[in-house]
Amino acid sequence: MKNLLFGLIAICTSTFHVCAQLDLKQIMSGSDFVGNSPESYAWSIDGQSIYFYWNPENKIGSNLYQYSIKDQKYTKLSDSEASSVVFFDAAQRDFQRQFMSDEGVLWSVDKATGLRQTHLQTTNGVYNVQRAKSPTIVLFQQGDQVYSLDIQSGSIRQLTNFNAGDKKTQQKDSSFLEKQQVELFEFIRDKNERSTYYKKQGETSRFSFPKEQYVGATSWSDIQVDPSVNYAVLRITEEADAKPTSVEQFVTNDGFTKHQLARDKVSANEPNQKMVLYQMGADSLIYLDFSKLTDIRLKPAYLREKDTVSQYKQDRPLFIHAVKFAQNKPLALCDVRSSDNKDRWIVLINMEKASVQEIEHQHDEAWIGGPGISSWNEADGNMEWIEDGESFYFQSEETGYSTVYQYELSKGKKTCLWPVAKTEVYEVRISKDRKNLYLEYNPCEIGKTGHHAFGKLSLENLIFTPYTNLQVGYNEVMLSPDEKNLIVRKSFANKPWELYIEQNNSSKSILKQITHSTTKAFDAYSWIDPQVISIPASDGVAIFARIYEPAKETKNGAAVFFVHGAGYLQNAHHYWSTYYREYMFHHLLREKGYTVIDLDYRASEGYGRDYRTAIYRHMGGRDLEDFVDAKAFMVKNYGIDANRVGMYGGSYGGFITLMALLTKPNEFACGAALRSVTDWAHYNHEYTNNILNSPETDPEAYRKSSPIYFAENLQDPLVMLHGMVDDNVQFQDVVRLSQRFIELGKKDWDLAVYPVESHGFKESYSWYDEYRRILELMEKNLK
Known part of the structure; x- marks a missing residue:
């Protein structure tokens, strides 16, 4: 890999003024x-x-670095030094000791002395x-079971004995001949x-073991044990009956194509999860009952429109x-979710009574989501105890x-x-004295947003x-x-991510930058912080956009709309974009005289529930109308020629x-259109089923x-441009649309394919x- 520390060709660096x-x-x-x-930081x-x-x-590859608070400098660690870092x-x-597991080893380090101890080493x-407590x-867990280690005695005890499936019962032969043999x-x-005596003797032991418990499933989540070590819970999943897709790799080491299984497609088949409580004292396994959750059988509104029966016959599947x-x-x-993601229940589980009490019910006829809540069914939202066993925090829209x-x-x-x-909270962390909450948040008003x-x-x-x-x-x-101190990973619209350190003080401390990552070539250019403007949509809602305006002397009257991907993502902001190549490309377009508009259309992140769900049941509806409205605004207010406006974007942006x-x-x-969804029936279930x-x-x-x-x-x-090994929006999408164009005799379209690229391109060429x-x-x- 070349180290590109040469100056920009065609850039005049005098006083950082761009001249070409x-x-x-x-x-x-x-x-x-x-x-x-820098990335993946820790204390x-x-x-x-x-x-x-x-x-x-x-x-x-990256290396591990260490920054000393006392010396205020960083050092690059050797591989051996890095391997010993905790x-x-x-x-x-x-706790005085911190425990870790790695490569089959359970080990710990004393926080005061730094001394390390290996407690268990196994393959x-x-x-x-x-x-x-x-x-x-x-x-710790080995295989499907949980064990406890007593640090003082060194003893290890098995706490669970879970088995997959259902217990097989031996059928007793009660035929006439068997009864006759016993009688005669x-x-x-x-x-x-x-035989009965020896079997009973064999079951008697000087040691107690947890009895076999059959969970009725072939796999389950990591087992959680409560702090008193009296209870354990596990979640079992009944997988949906779904057929996986596949992706074909054409450029391989051995010259043969390689077949790779990939995600499922969206369907009405939903997985279902259950929670099992294990009471160690009673050595008993109990399936927790969620059947009393509010509206657990209620059909969503779109089905009730044409159906006189408003309830399902059975409980909806759950996550x-x-x-x-x-x-x-x-x-x-x-936190419990319906698999159709219309409902969220926060429940209190009393493990002593094996009971479930509903505390909070959230319903959304579109789909549950939002910062700190998550629209992905298996992604945790922000929720934690404040006062132990008495109060807790959570997020809601x-x-x-x-x-x-x-x-x-x-x-x-x-x-x-x-x-x-009009503010969205993204992260919530409780202080160690449990008297404060630290919040990361995003204002949603013009002049503050981004x-x-x-x-x-x-x-x-x-x-x-x-x-x-x-x-x-x-x-x-x-x-x-x-x-007492904060690590801050920070960026600006025109300055990539760096690490900073600051004392935990709201106003008096100094924010000190500890890394400098950009190249001389990058620094030689005068990158702008694009203005974030508000555009009135035809339905009265304010839409936010980044705008890249060319100089008056180079402005050509044409405009390019960039459409960010994901749908639910914010890009009209004042920090370093995940679309940083596009950010730089927009500077190039700007130099050529184009006005570039980067619009946070409806469905984008950071603007509240109604903005988020405006595309429910019609993607390419209200979100696309925002671009039409923005185009009219640019024509009226920025001197753009209505006949010279282009558009590009990837993934959802390509769509x-x-x-x-x-x-x-x-x-x-x-x-x-880059890596575009062309038919939503062929996209994944988790994303598409929500919308x-x-x-x-x-x-x-x-x-x-x-x-x-x-x-x-x-x-x-x-x-259209698409990677052939895209396992997200798969190559089949663009192939099917191409076939439609061919059958319809359409002209003036092109398809460029990239044989080694997946959804996110890797190679610079x-x-x-x-x-x-x-x-x-x-x-x-557009010219």
């Missing part, structure tokens, strides 16, 4: 040109050092280390009596998240924006802890204190073990580009949302070829 165009090939070399930002156990992975020399584990904050694997007891022969009767144990009571919190709430069990009372208008800020909320008086140095750009924060050209012909002069339900139950939603049904409308120049084609398309049709 950027070089496309250099931009598309990615981190070779920009530099490699040392004593809080005196920061560890992070970094590759400032642009070699193959990262601070907040879950073991209150069978050790994982899922948990701590009991007693500091001398450590829990003393020998048979004596033999049976001896059950990992529990949050109380430390001193037999209680656990659990009840106000229309995701913020943090407290629930007090004894009072049965829910309180919004931070009722700030920043990921940090502050502290007092649980005693609900006074919120924003941290002065952590309000601009993106501020991702990790507290030190003693909470929107296709929908623009196929459902609104002649609205946009041309489009480039369009299933193709079997809501076929009209799929028909009006899928570009392939509008192929006959193609009139404007289109180029692929990036360059892709964006060369996009640039040529715009230059040909």
